[in-house]
Amino acid sequence: MSRRTELASRTRADLLAAARRLFAERGYLDTKVADIATAAGRAVGSFYTHFSDKDEILAVLRRELDEAALPGPAGDDEIREHITACSTAMRSHRPAVTALLQSAIAAAPASGRLWRELTSRTAPLRRQLENRRDRGEPLPGDPELVAAAVGVLLAGLQHALPTDDGRIADTVANLVLHGLAGPRPFVSAENRPSR
Incomplete structure (x- = not known):
């Protein structure tokens, strides 16, 4: 060189x-x-x-974030693994997440930029949710909207919290997978009520 x-x-x-x-x-x-x-x-x-401008730097940071956010192979719970991989990437690329969020929010609402950004960035999660829906599993709503909501939650919490001790991914995954009730406690066969 x-x-x-x-x-x-x-x-x-x-x-x-x-x-x-x-x-x-x-x-x-x-x-x-x-x-x-x-x-x-x-x-x-x-x-x-x-x-050429600040937006070009943002595009480079976006590519770095995208490369880091690729989830690994799916295991028992591909949605939890996907949310965890995205949250981990967002935490390690927090300046890019902050910049992307601020830039998209600053655009005029009628431009649709924030929605396009959310739906394109959360497309892999949307596909996983669609697969669950197609298998007959209940979802809390439209897969595209649920995936975008997860993206907003993750980005907003990464922006709002100065540090993350790992609770963000678990909390958001539990919210998506179990709703506000949270995960059901394990009840062994001998402790189940009889019908």
Whole structure:
């Protein structure tokens, strides 16, 4: 790799790191291109050599989040595993989640941007819910709407809570799988009431 290519790669990485840091500290809406360049120790012109605008940085962060959010192989409970994988990815890419959420919410409601963002990002969960519905399992509502609600819950809680001790994924999965009643307690055969 040539020295010029190495310097350009380092500059790009520094700009992305500065954007992540500032999005985590200030949020997406309150971070300007000049802030990112300054935090990276670079000139604003150098920012524009690598990115056309702040939205392009957000697109890079979105791709990183998408790659991290791919759930592993499905086990006994593919919905719980999917929600856990997404929550874990969101926690480790919290600045991107914050920026994506703020950017989509800031768009005009009539634009439909937030809905498009939610439905595209939650499509794998929607398909899992549709499979359950097709097997005759009851769902709390339309699979697309339930999946989007899970996406909002996960993103909103990751944004609102400064740290996550793992409760977010379990709570949201239990809510989806068991409703407000929560998981049913295990009752052994000998302790079941007779009919």
